[in-house]
Amino acid sequence: MSDNEKKSEKKSGDKRHIIGAGVPRIDGPDKLSGRANYAADNLPSNLAYGYGVFSTVASGKISKLSVDEARKMPGVIDIFHHGHFPTLYHTPSSFADGNKVEETRLPFEDERVYYEGQFVALVVADTFENARAAARRVKVTYSTDKAVANLDQGVEANGTQAGSGNHDRGDAPSAFDGAATTIDATYRTPVETHNPMEMHASTAWWDNGDLTIFDASQGVVVARNALSKIFAMPPERITVHAPYIGSGFGGKLWTWPHAIATAAASRELGRPVQVVVPRQQMFTTVGHRPETRQRLRLATDANGKLVSLRHEAINTTSYTDQYVETCGSVTKSLYSCPNLTVSHETTQVNRGTPTSMRAPGAAPGLFALESAIDEMALAVGADPVQFRLDNYAERDESKDLDFSSNHIVEATKQGAERFGWADRIPDIGSMKEGREIVGYGMAACNWEALKMACDARVSIRADGTAFASCATQDIGTGTYTIVAQAVSDVTGIALDKITVKLGDSSYPDGPVSGGSWATATTLPAIAGAARKALSEMKGYATGSNGAFSGASGDDLEVADGGLRNADGKQVSFADILAAGRYGSADGEAHTDGADSKYSYRSFGAHFVEVRWDPGISHLRVARVVSAIDVGKVINETTARNQVEGAVVMGIGMGLFEATEYDERNARPVNNDYAEYVVPVHADQPDVDVILLDYPDLAFNEYGARGIGEIGITGLAAAVANAVHHATGKRIRELPITLDKLMDDVPRAKTA
């Protein structure tokens, strides 16, 4: 699709070489040495510890809650529950107004229980151990209702509710009926639980009516605004800190009940309180990727061109909130198809409210779509790569807009070439090596490029160092580092002389770290602020007592931590400031969200080799090549790391991850690190990441579109497609565990 490539786009190699360089993370030493303070590392004096009491039924009412025994336990300070908790208020939970939470019900709001693992009390004691011991002595009895335990039960019991993000063009049913070749298949994905190393944690204290909270948060500004609504107090009186997060994957985007309860308990008790969510409750009360059921109907004409595409998805949500997993978000625009329907519905089950998990919508959605495309290609007798090349959209047909920059054809071809797709023998099970059957599979990947409004501040200080701040976060992805790179790019100040502060809601408003938009959002604001600081600096330099008095700022260029004129005269920033007795040169900038001139998206393709050893029913992913087109790469090291990490997570999604609920009572069963299986080092394949690196300058001045999520999209489908190639088995329900690939598995004798 080279006609889609704008003339202005050139492979990088421009003069800003700090941009794109694989510089190591500037926060690395703090993390390695333990200086980085995560939310639960804050231990203010007089700290009290909270430990939750969690419901042991999934649906019903608390009929009796007795704290008598627990209150007598050593060290107990107070026990909060629905009969003993301050009045708090609902937040309107608006994304646009920046006060969103996912679970809108307040902790201890009433005696209702909507899911197992819901907070029903919070014990506060002098030590963590005392709080936990006493929490086990709180006696709760429930009047239990029959729980709705999974999607099928939900549809049966509650039907479905209309979701959002739907799309309709042409007439998909008629085109399907009249088409040459059709497929109609249903795919399922299970609940996946965010399992970052760092569990959710909050440490809160009040000082003269002002709230300070260290929270494991991917969005300090939104957390502040939501808390402002919930505590009915001005946002200026609340500061949310999240300087370091032990990863979030979307689970920490919004404020969850424990954080609200922590802040409330601290206010009631007049002392700092800390709550860490136990690993078991990471599976219940802080969101998850919901279960989905997706029906895909595809049809092609006699030439193998898609003529009809329907993607109808249902996901589970809670009884308290509607969360829509927009599985068809990518389906609308990835392939060219005149007749297309995308619909999303939800069904209520007794689980906590779901939330975004890395590439929400697209990750489960592309498992279904890219599996179906594979099935379609095979149905028409086409090579899966060629079928995609023949059907990729040239423009966004859902928005009727051009893509700002789309290199999916090149990504697909480069990936295929690097992987050795040409060596694939299409017949199922035909590629063998020793005892293993080799399977090759591929899938496209795709993610919308988003950009939010952002403020930032940059100062060049008297000692010649720079200071940048923005109330966004580094969630372990490298944001600290790329912000420093942007400051260095504009001011010429070396990275080791730049201090970056993020994760503090009192800094200029920055974006939530999610949606892969942090880079595209933050860097233009940082660069703008740095330019303003530089221009103030030039003003000082060219002013009456300045080193370049009388010169025009335009004649001066940055050089080695200072300014230089055409004659080669060079003066450091420190000297310029000292000459005028100025403490700093400062700049603040505001940048806006994305425009709608183009459809901004990132593209790519995954190629996966699996190995199936039927003699021991062993499946492994042996090799992955991912070719990714995310616009300009700001930091080669952290960018590659994001894709590699996403590929590993995609392998987990493909082969292992599923939160299992007991269908009798909706209890999450495998709720720990041993039994909820994620990939370990021994599962790592050889991962080869190709970063295309075409700047998307229509999107922002750096041409960067963001890279956190795209790598997981499509990966599970590429695995499933490779599994089909190796085994002939089309697994439409994740994860692809070995038992699904075995023949003649004995069934349970029914009693």
Added chain:
Amino acid sequence: MRHFDYARAGSAQQAVAAHGSDREVSFLAGGTTLLDLVKLDVMQPHKIVDINGVALDKIERLDDGRLRIGAMVTNTALARDQRVVDDYAVLSQALLAGASTQLRNKATTGGNVMQRVRCPYFRDGVSDCNKREPGSGCAAIGGVNRSVHAVLGTSDDCIASHPSDMCVAMIAIGATVEVQGPEGAREIDFADFHLLPGDTPAREHALEPGELITHVILDAPLEGSRSAYLKLRDRQSYQFALASSAVIVQMDGNTIREARVAMGGVGTKPWRAPEVEAALKGRPASEKLFAEAAKLAFENAIAYAHNGYKIPLGQQAIVRNLSDLTAA
């Protein structure tokens, strides 16, 4: 966690004395099972006797060729001991296939023998579980039972699989457990140590209250034998066995003179398969023979809702292990 008394023992005698015959007292070895379950409030000892100071951390060769392993020898030390590597490869491999490096560094021989089941209904502290709360029922039978539940040796009261890898190798090798208790010292055949759940799943082993494991003595290695452990699971490390096999073979050319076969992940105790051994004995090695023999191990197997696949998987673990060992 509940409050408990804590005592430190400097010798086996002290440990036994400090323990007494109270069932609600626990010995603390590496703590990787005990502290986990105490924190989950599933085990509720009112007293803990720390045995890290007892001098039971030696491995010694006995005059009769057997190997005597102190109860406090860590899983790491045992796996790396040269005598074990040379004479009992199956044991070294089984240990290294278990848990993670950090856990193996803490976990001890005695503790591993005594580790508790991984059944999530046992661990959640609230579901019906006959092991935790005798008479309450077994939530696993009608619940989720894919990974850590057995198909052999189950009863209507409990179907949890025994989680240990080490014990599977030991039962294949043949071993004796030495214990010391309020009534003095005695020996228990390893094969009799772990109990089937039957209708008393809370009773898991042959120890009387207050008895301390002091040693495990491995039978002398089978002359000229080869051995290996094969563990099958979803991910390639850090997961309990879905099915595993410990195999020891003594060959005479292509003929199997003697074979010992045990299985993990599929049984409610470390599972020796004498019927497989008998079928192999004296027969020429072949894939066909292995498949026929392995099948015998599962003649009485019972599939539950999600774990029927363990029946073929367990056979595969035996067949592959045998074919690798006899080809070598």
